[in-house]
Amino acid sequence: MKDIFALKLYTRVARLGSFSAAARECNLSQSQASRIVAELEESLGTRLLSRTTRAVVPTEAGAEFLARMEPILDALDEAEQSIREGGELRGTLRLGMPSSMAIREVIPRLTPFAARHPKLNIQILLDDKRQDLVREAVDVAIRIGRLTDSRATARLIAKVTRVIIASPSYLGKAGTPTSPADLSQHRIIGGPATLVPNAWVFERDGKTETLELSPHVSTNDNEATVTAATAGMGITSTQQWACRRELRDGSLIRLLAEWRTRDIPVHAYFPAGRATRAAARALIDFLAAEFRSQQEADTEAG
Incomplete structure (x- = not known):
């Protein structure tokens, strides 16, 4: 039976397309990883990887070996876990x-x-x-x-509950919206949560309001979105998880809480x-x- 570690290392090199990346994952040097895979290829009598200066990709035989080997390695891991006492x-x-x-x-x-x-x-x-x-x-x-x-x-x-938030400093200058329609008069911060459908849908007493708001500032990172709101750059829609701390310490204020927004799965x-x-x-x-x-x-x- 081939060395299990060598087989696992091969699967990581093949998936990552890099000896150096796989070596880092396995706490090896690049030369050690290359040698172990080379020895595996020699023992199998076939080349599993095509190596160039730009990439490492499985050969036809290597791709078939990878597809067959990964489920076996997963099954071995599961078999080990199943017999451990105490569920450790x-x-x-x-x-x-x-x-x-x-x-x-x-x-x-x-x-x-x-x-x-x-x-x-x-x-x-x-x-x-x-x-x-x-x-x-x-x-x-x-x-x-x-x-x-x-x-x-x-x-x-x-x-996760979706919340509409802004900082006290922004609201002090721009005023506090009292209805969803008021948001069109405010500066909007766009973030990941505002890019998904239903980001600005409000429901109350059987009434639904859907707004299409163009951001004045936008980012692709939730932390940056919350930071921009905390800094007073405008109003944003985000997940409650992303700003729980700021809501608790008062650096952000939840707006239009009487309106229901669409939960985020x-x-x-x-x-x-x-x-x-x-x-x-x-x-x-x-x-x-x-x-x-x-x-x-x-x-x-x-």
Whole structure:
């Protein structure tokens, strides 16, 4: 049987298209990674990777080997987990998500889970763009907004309240809107949450108002959106998770709270074509319970 580590290393080189990137993941030097894969190719009697100065790509034989080997490696991981006493998780769990959500909501909640599974190495990959789950070997990704990837298996784990916010300094100069229609007279900050459908839909007493507002300032990052609002640059629509701290300390004020806005769904995505790992399922179960508790607390607080 081929060395399992060599097989796992090969899959990462093939997916990342880089010996150096795969070596960093596996705590190896580039030369060590190259030697291990070369020895694997020699033992198989075929070239698995085509190497150029610009890229490393699987050969036809390498692509077929990759497609057959990845499910086997996943199954081996699952078999190991299934026989461990006490349900302790081991190995590496790769979790992908937007940076703002990770920093504000997920990482602060992970301590009990990590303490329960001390031999589990949790790797958190932060990217506000949607990640290629297969190429980056992400075991589970958390994404905010509507479903877009039909190839992945998705599980709804939370719904986040959308809020309209501005700073006291901005409202002191521009006035406070008392109805959705008033927003057209204000400076608008555009961010990721304002780019999705229904960003400016308001409901009250059976009445619905939909606004199309052009931003005066825009950014593709939630943290930057909240920072711009805190700095007094205008009004924005974002998820409550993204500005909970600022609402509590008074640096931002929620507007039009008597109007209902459309909740933002939060999904866990599991890569298509791969068995869902026990560690990924356990982490998502844990986070879903945490988010439910937070939602109940937010509802009670009004």
